[in-house]
Amino acid sequence: MDPKDVFRQFCKQNDMRYTPERGLIIDEIYRTHDHFDVDQLFLRIRKRFPGTKLSRASIYRTMPLLINAGLLRESLTQDSRICYEHTLGHSHHDHLKCLKCGKIFEFFTEVIDKEQEALCKKRKFKITSHMHVIYGYCYKCK
Amino acid sequence: MDPKDVFRQFCKQNDMRYTPERGLIIDEIYRTHDHFDVDQLFLRIRKRFPGTKLSRASIYRTMPLLINAGLLRESLTQDSRICYEHTLGHSHHDHLKCLKCGKIFEFFTEVIDKEQEALCKKRKFKITSHMHVIYGYCYKCK
DNA sequence: AATAAAAATGTTTTAGAATTGCAATATTAT
C-alpha cells in the first residue's frame, strides 16, 4: 500500500490536511531505506528540489503525525539527534551499531522476539514497541 | 565492595582527586536503586543536604568519570534527558517502560542474552554494551 | 608550616536540537 495513501486516509480521519509539503516529506522518506534525522531529511529535500522552500519547522511538526499514522518510528539516536526510519514495507528489526565507523546494521531473530512476548505476557505488560540496540565493533573495525 | 573505595582507587590510578563533592555524588547515587538524570540527582542532594552548594556542572562532569570507573552506566533516556543507573551490585538487566505511569521495570532473560551473543558471533561483531527497552502498558495501566 | 603547581569547583556563557508564537498563506466547505 502506498504510504501517501495511508497518510491521506489518516488526514481525513483526523481533520487534518494532506498538503504538498507533507507529500514531499513522505516521498523523500520512502525513497530510500536509510535512517535519518530531521536535518538530513531537510537537506535531502533541498537538494532534490532546489526550488521548494520547505522549512525545518514543518518537518519537525510532521514527524509526530507520521508516527501516529503508523508510517514512521523513532529509531536509534545518533549524536544527540533523534533518528527516524519508515515502517511501511520495512520489516521489523533491531540494530547493531559500530562505535568506530558509526555504521548501523540491522538484525532480527525469532528467538528474541518470542522471548520478549513470553516475558511480557508473564508480567502482564502490554507491548506497544521496543528498542534494542547492540553497541560494539563491526567486523571491519574490531 | 564499597563504591567509594572503588572510586578512590580509580582516582589514584588516574591522577585525579577524590573530593567531598564526588563523595557526596556517589553516596546519593548508591543510596537507592533508582534510575536518575542529572537534574534529579542535583535536587535529591539539595534536599538531603540543604547546606551544601554543589553545582549541576560538577555532576555533569562527574558522570563520565563514574562511568569510566565502572560504577555507573547510561540507562534508558527519558524525555530527552540522559538517565543513569549504578552498576555495582546491580546485576545486568534491561527495561520495561510503562507509557502511562512512566514506571520502569527491570527484566533479564538468559535466552535473550545468549541469543544476542550467538548473533554477534555469527556476524563477527564485538559487543561492548547494549540497550533493550520494551515500551507499553504495565499491568496497572493497561 | 609556607609556597608553588595542579586539579576541581561554581558561575556564567555558549551550543545545539527541538518547540512555540505569530502573521501570512493555503486549503476546505459553504
Add this chain to the structure above:
DNA sequence: ATAATATTGCAATTCTAAAACATTTTTATT
C-alpha cells in the same frame, strides 16, 4: 466567491549539555 480553519515559514524561545574562566581547594615540595 467568501468565510472558516489548518498549515506554513520565520523568528524567537526553551531546554539540556557542555565549555570558559576566574576562584578555590588539594597535593607535593621544600
